[in-house]
Amino acid sequence: MTEKKLSPNYYQNIPVYRPKGIPQKILQKFGINGLINLASNENPLGPSPKALLIMQEALKKSFLYPEPLLKKLSKSLSDKLNIPENYLHFGNGIEEILVHLSNAFIHSGDHVVLSNMTFPLYSNNNKFRQANESIVPLDSNFIYDLKAIKKEITTETKLVYLCNSNNPTGTYFTKEALDKFLLSLPEDLIVIYDEAYFEYADAPDYPDGMDYLKKHKNFIITRTFSKFYALAGLRVGYSIQRPKLTECLDHVKSLYSNNFIGEVGAIESLKDQSHTQKTKQMNIEGKAQFLKELNSFDIKIHPTQANFFMIQTSLDALDLSSQLLNQGIIVCPLTTFGIKDAIRVTIGTSKENEFFFQSLKKVLS
Numbered sequence: 412m413t414e415k416k417l418s419p420n421y422y423q424n425i426p427v428y429r430p431k432g433i434p435q436k437i438l439q440k441f442g443i444n445g446l447i448n449l450a451s452n453e454n455p456l457g458p459s460p461k462a463l464l465i466m467q468e469a470l471k472k473s474f475l476y477p478e479p480l481l482k483k484l485s486k487s488l489s490d491k492l493n494i495p496e497n498y499l500h501f502g503n504g505i506e507e508i509l510v511h512l513s514n515a516f517i518h519s520g521d522h523v524v525l526s527n528m529t530f531p532l533y534s535n536n537n538k539f540r541q542a543n544e545s546i547v548p549l550d551s552n553f554i555y556d557l558k559a560i561k562k563e564i565t566t567e568t569k570l571v572y573l574c575n576s577n578n579p580t581g582t583y584f585t586k587e588a589l590d591k592f593l594l595s596l597p598e599d600l601i602v603i604y605d606e607a608y609f610e611y612a613d614a615p616d617y618p619d620g621m622d623y624l625k626k627h628k629n630f631i632i633t634r635t636f637s638k639f640y641a642l643a644g645l646r647v648g649y650s651i652q653r654p655k656l657t658e659c660l661d662h663v664k665s666l667y668s669n670n671f672i673g674e675v676g677a678i679e680s681l682k683d684q685s686h687t688q689k690t691k692q693m694n695i696e697g698k699a700q701f702l703k704e705l706n707s708f709d710i711k712i713h714p715t716q717a718n719f720f721m722i723q724t725s726l727d728a729l730d731l732s733s734q735l736l737n738q739g740i741i742v743c744p745l746t747t748f749g750i751k752d753a754i755r756v757t758i759g760t761s762k763e764n765e766f767f768f769q770s771l772k773k774v775l776s
């Protein structure tokens with residue numbers, strides 16, 4: 412008897428999106444808490460202390476199911492952003508929202524346009540939906556090439572992904588570029604505008620996605636509490652779009668994919684301005700520290716509008732990452748993004764950054 416196929420054949424060509432594990436011998440050398448992780452763009456300050464207290468209290472209610480539409484967080488965000496609550500959709504991080512987006516909108520064979528060297532889950536989800544992808548290279552400065560993307564869009568195109576600031580490069584496109592891009596696009600085109608790092612952006616010409624909800628009918632912004640608000644482990648993401656689209660997205664959401672510990676933590680994090688100010692300041696100082704320490708090196712450090720840097724060196728990225736790991740630092744080699752000589756490094760605390768600079772100097776000398 413032939414065995415039944417467990418999953419369709421085309422699944423086999425879809426990359427598995429998982430971070431590589433840390434080798435046992437490295438874990439033994441440094442102990443579980445002895446490694447410095449600068450690979451995941453987390454906020455090293457940790458969550459707001461006020462959020463932590465509220466979350467500890469909320470744990471006592473863990474025997475209850477959460478409220479599925481996160482009404483309390485919805486109210487907080489709608490007040491903060493000055494939009495009606497039916498503009499908001501929630502998910503277990505942006506990761507899950509991206510699944511909602513592709514389940515809600517992409518049919519097999521739909522034409523989808525995206526960039527290469529960007530957040531890998533856009534393409535993974537497209538592949539699960541059997542979309543027909545056009546992939547456009549970043550420009551020579553590793554910036555989203557909106558002109559080239561626009562050339563790929565036809566009246567048949569269903570959806571386009573934009574990531575600003577881009578992961579893994581940290582680069583951004585300007586408000587002027589986005590304004591031009593959005594002119595004369597097919598009316599029904601869905602534009603997904605991923606702003607996972609927007610709270611860190613401080614360039615005067617960095618666009619605010621909120622300005623485009625009125626201008627373009629199917630504009631969808633994705634945001635997260637994982638990065639700036641330091642709640643990556645609790646998985647709270649949201650998207651902002653017109654109510655008709657919210658309905659489609661809520662339709663495909665599983666009932667309890669968010670939990671109320673994350674919900675109360677997110678609400679308190681939004682309120683705690685002293686903590687958000689600390690995070691902002693730490694990132695500004697960390698950016699300056701990187702530029703001061705590394706500019707004199709024979710390496711290329713790309714300008715960033717996020718909480719990480721892309722750094723190109725003369726070494727192979729896998730080799731460099733493994734040498735840094737031997738010294739106790741985890742960074743992300745960009746080999747799987749097709750950039751063989753670059754690593755992505757999260758801006759850590761001043762002490763972590765200093766340790767990274769010293770380790771990098773050792774490896775490169």
Ligand SMILES: Cc1ncc(COP(=O)(O)O)c(C=O)c1O
Nearest residue numbers: 504505506530578607635637648
């Ligand atoms: C650009 C971008 N979008 C989305 C995500 C996923 O974020 P979340 O933790 O909310 O799932 C990440 C995470 O690294 C990211 O870099």
